[in-house]
């Protein structure tokens with residue numbers, strides 16, 4: 001089996017796991033989707049074979065709940081797509097999001113909201129959903145996302161800016177926590193669209209269509 005590994009030191013690596021499908025195989029954990037562990041590889045020039053794998057954490061509890069499972073898959077997808085060069089902070093943030101899904105009591109879509117906000121801020125593009133980034137006014141109603149200025153009010157927006165309705169904005173600013181699933185989902189679709197606008201990487205297309 002060909003597996004994609006994301007490592008702290010080397011970023012994204014492709015490696016072959018041999019005989020991992022046999023139930024008693026030494027490497028049976030090495031090709032499981034959420035496996036976090038210490039891998040030993042042999043090879044060079046982009047051709048590697050996994051020779052050892054010591055599992056640290058499997059996050060297997062995420063497979064007991066379909067919402068959590070889809071959310072966990074979305075985190076892996078984001079990690080894979082956004083790791084070209086090594087991204088130790090993103091990897092560490094992804095592990096804590098998987099841990100929240102597996103062992104925490106937060107709703108899966110809330111975990112995704114804070115994960116996507118962190119993906120944006122890890123790339124140095126922190127967005128403040130409570131204030132206009134141009135005139136600094138307190139945002140109370142709708143807001144807009146501007147490529148150039150971040151989150152802005154209706155007075156500071158340009159024609160092509162992406163609108164953010166007041167409910168979604170309040171949830172993303174942290175002012176409203178107890179909101180319905182559909183609104184959180186809508187906010188997550190917006191965040192994934194902002195990731196695409198800012199980083200040019202589309203994530204979560206599968207996650208959003210499956211969950212809706």
Ligand SMILES: [Zn+2]
Nearest residue numbers: 132135153156
């Ligand atoms: Zn403004």
